[in-house]
Amino acid sequence: MASSPLWGAEEDVLGPVNLHEFEEVAKKKLHKLAYDFIAGGVEDERSLRANFEAYGHWDLVPRVMVDVSKVDTSTKLFGIQMDQPIIIAPTGGKELVMPKADEVVAKAALKMKTVLCSATGARKLIEDGEPLHWWVNGIGQATRQLATDFARRSEDSGAKAIVLTVDNAYQSNRDRNNRNRFDYGMMQGGVPKEGETRKLVNPALAANWQPHTPSLSWDYIDWVRGVSQLPVILKGILAPEDAETAVKRGAAGIVVSNHGGRQLDGVIGTLDALPDVVDAVGGKIPVLMDGGLRRGTDVLKALSLGAKGVLIGRPPLWGLSAYGQAGVERVLWMLGAELKLAMALAGQPSLATINRRLVRKHA
Ligand SMILES: Cc1cc2nc3c(=O)[nH]c(=O)nc-3n(C[C@H](O)[C@H](O)[C@H](O)COP(=O)(O)O)c2cc1C
Numbered sequence: 001m002a003s004s005p006l007w008g009a010e011e012d013v014l015g016p017v018n019l020h021e022f023e024e025v026a027k028k029k030l031h032k033l034a035y036d037f038i039a040g041g042v043e044d045e046r047s048l049r050a051n052f053e054a055y056g057h058w059d060l061v062p063r064v065m066v067d068v069s070k071v072d073t074s075t076k077l078f079g080i081q082m083d084q085p086i087i088i089a090p091t092g093g094k095e096l097v098m099p100k101a102d103e104v105v106a107k108a109a110l111k112m113k114t115v116l117c118s119a120t121g122a123r124k125l126i127e128d129g130e131p132l133h134w135w136v137n138g139i140g141q142a143t144r145q146l147a148t149d150f151a152r153r154s155e156d157s158g159a160k161a162i163v164l165t166v167d168n169a170y171q172s173n174r175d176r177n178n179r180n181r182f183d184y185g186m187m188q189g190g191v192p193k194e195g196e197t198r199k200l201v202n203p204a205l206a207a208n209w210q211p212h213t214p215s216l217s218w219d220y221i222d223w224v225r226g227v228s229q230l231p232v233i234l235k236g237i238l239a240p241e242d243a244e245t246a247v248k249r250g251a252a253g254i255v256v257s258n259h260g261g262r263q264l265d266g267v268i269g270t271l272d273a274l275p276d277v278v279d280a281v282g283g284k285i286p287v288l289m290d291g292g293l294r295r296g297t298d299v300l301k302a303l304s305l306g307a308k309g310v311l312i313g314r315p316p317l318w319g320l321s322a323y324g325q326a327g328v329e330r331v332l333w334m335l336g337a338e339l340k341l342a343m344a345l346a347g348q349p350s351l352a353t354i355n356r357r358l359v360r361k362h363a
Contacts, residue, residue, distance in 0.1 A: 091313050167258065
């Protein structure tokens with residue numbers, strides 16, 4: 001097993017022993033406004049809780065007497081060889097944690113040889129020429145011209161895929177942010193200072209009805225594919241019907257996601273949504289998923305239900321808040337190490353052996 005990025009450091013003795021505990025350290029270090037922005041979900045946070053609860057709906061049924069003296073977590077996704085099937089999800093607003101936060105996370109991704117989803121030109125965030133694998137994230141553009149410009153620019157700047165967020169038609173109604181009088185324009189204000197309050201310019205209350213990409217349609221995939229070789233991965237699919245359409249319309253992949261419980265409240269937990277989406281896709285394109293993954297066993301359950309890989313959103317931000325770049329690396333390392341051990345104890349020497357028979361849903 002790879003050694004920990006913080007091996008030998010004081011944090012190794014005193015620091016978090018699991019991903020949950022990174023959040024506790026981060027919470028102590030962050031301004032309330034920043035903590036709430038990252039931790040929070042939408043409205044009553046039912047979707048947020050549904051993600052976590054879904055892992056409790058499925059039990060592992062491990063196999064024994066399998067030679068697991070070697071366990072291989074590596075995989076290849078969209079042509080990219082990875083040591084573990086764990087990707088950094090796109091997260092805006094990192095500047096609330098520290099200056100140049102996107103750069104720090106990109107360096108961690110490079111060091112840990114994982115794929116980074118980023119809204120920013122990630123190659124520019126590190127030394128030019130560094131072999132960082134990154135996928136560009138966006139919520140789409142309103143016109144064909146803007147979309148094709150975006151695709152060309154992304155391809156030129158070295159992105160390996162476009163991750164199109166499809167669940168973000170409008171700014172959602174997030175009570176924690178509203179209570180803190182947090183306005184999205186304030187994200188540019190950098191790290192909030194102790195005692196600082198920010199003047200509310202443009203509250204995100206439901207009544208404000210702030211459009212992001214309300215006219216986004218399936219044509220977007222055609223637009224992009226007309227001018228670029230980049231695979232288009234749709235992030236934010238929950239319905240099997242949409243998964244079928246995604247395949248028909250030429251999407252290269254799907255991320256089963258509810259935006260970490262941050263867009264529509266009361267939606268299905270992502271692990272519970274996964275099997276129907278996987279069935280609808282029928283192996284034609286890779287299905288990934290995100291939402292609430294905090295343990296290696298969570299990842300193993302997602303893989304068992306057909307995910308080819310997973311994305312994590314908040315945990316890298318908790319790692320970043322707690323210990324900077326080393327914290328992000330530590331989070332990725334820890335989840336990968338837990339996955340490897342979980343696979344060993346479940347009798348699964350490689351990702352290829354994992355299948356749906358490894359889990360059962362509660363009656
Ligand atoms: C602070 C924050 C910002 C986010 N920003 C984006 C974004 O810009 N685009 C996007 O598609 N998803 C965004 N997400 C959602 C994540 O990509 C991901 O779907 C979600 O965080 C996964 O759940 P998890 O945090 O439980 O791992 C954001 C999530 C957080 C926590």
